[in-house]
Amino acid sequence: MDEWIPFAEGRYLAERAVLLADEETAMEIEEAIIEVSEGQGGRRLQGRGRVRNALLVRLLDEGDDVDLLLDLGGEFKYRLRRPDIQGGKVFTPGIKSFIQFRPRQPWEQVPEAEFNSLMSRVRILSDAAG
8 A cells, every 4th residue: 555655754744634524514633743654564654633522523423434634735635535543532622632543545635726625615613612
């Protein structure tokens, strides 16, 4: 699966990371980082970031299958369809925790204009607790 990863081994900070429940509803992932590693099986990708747990629950109410949009700067914008997501189970409003994500399939590069158009259409969930 490593042919689709155009980055060398290392950590990369995402300028923006968004979980997308459908083409209309999304939530931000804060401090998102992807890690590319080399191993016996080739190049691998995984990532992590912080989310408001209560918002993640609300997002999953919109749809069980979520995609991950990553903006790594410039033309490096990607969509991971239905990644594996693991995280904590604390649902108190205002609480944030780290989630981890791993692709189930290669990511798709998204042209900048298409990425911006999609982001202008989605409703980003937020909570009044801030």
